[in-house]
Amino acid sequence: MAETANPQAGTGGRGLREARGVVRPAEMARHIALDQRPPDPGLAAFVEHHWCVRWRVAEPYDAKVLSHPNVHLAFEPEGPFVYGVDRSVFVRRLNGAGHVLGVKFRPGAFRALLDGPVADLADRRIDAAAVFGPSVLAVNAAVQARTDLADMTADAESFLGPLLPAEPDPQAVRAAGLVARFTAEPSLVRVDDAADEAGLSVRGLQRLFAEYVGASPKWVLRRARLHEVAQRAAAGAGIDWPALAADLGYTDQSHLIRDFTGAVGESPARYSAAASPRG
Incomplete structure (x- = not known):
């Protein structure tokens, strides 16, 4: 989805204001903060960056993004999901407190993990287990138990590394x-x-x-x-x-x-x- 971090986490608000595509970034920064982390060099041909959003809201808040032409793998409180390119405005309703770790794949890179064209994912959110198998559920649980972004991304990269080819198509x-x-x-x-x-x-x-x-x-x-x-x-x-x-x-x-x-x-x-x- 969206990329959100604790509103009290120093740089998160600035990250949202600078994030291209966020709808009403100054308003969102009052509810959400964003952190990003580059991928390990071994995954850089496939992954643009990792993002983490953390939120704590007293009332439900709708975070909106004019999406980019990228596929995301998101480790969420509700489970892991794959998001295809959302051709309208992406909306995620946030409640209470929580965090999501996202893997933003480079345009074209997710094709290596699919049995068909990436267009099949357009405007869809699918259970990540349908793409990666049930082992992704344990990764999601580990990420949700973490608080440090470096630890979260290490979990995600250890999982993704063996699944990706040595060189991109x-x-x-x-x-x-x-x-x-x-x-x-x-x-x-x-x-x-x-x-x-x-x-x-x-x-x-x-x-x-x-x-x-x-x-x-x-x-x-x-x-x-x-x-x-x-x-x-x-x-x-x-x-x-x-x-x-x-x-x-x-x-x-x-x-x-x-x-x-x-x-x-x-x-x-x-x-x-x-x-x-x-x-």
Whole structure:
């Protein structure tokens, strides 16, 4: 899911404010904190990072994230789950106190652990035992008994290491590189232009992303733009919306507003007012 740590854990709030895709990060940081840890070098070809969220809330709180094109393995109080790419807004209701350790796989990397395309996981949360077998349940229990992030990640990596191949699939590496390229250039908006940059036909690019990423190239391009709009909006007032729309390749400001409102459920201006650290 979400990445949450004890609200009293120093750097967690800053981590949430800097985390791209978190909806209303300043508000969330009042309830939740986030810690991240890089993977062991031996797993770095497959794992982007580990994240840990811890929370203690007096009333139920809905944490929301505009998800990235990544698959996650999450060790949760309710059990271990695999989360495919959520193409809408990911929402996790938090109650009481607890923590989750997540493993964020690189785009394309989770294909090595599946019998089918990563697109089969889109918009789904599945029992991790369906992918990893019942042994993952003992890992979940161990992680939930821990308090130190280093110990949690050691448990997860000791479990995952023997299951992953020695080297990533070259097509997975190619897919990850394309996702990074598309994400770094939110002004790249047309799938045919993206296919040209990739040296593929549009259909070939779509097949690659369905097999390895779990979301279409069009979705990845659109989500990169929405992340940029949300990050700018969360920074506060004074945004030149027409100029931002032009920078990101929208046809006009109305197009930007429709796209953002359809995904987040409120206009960029309203989101900016609510998400601002001053709000």
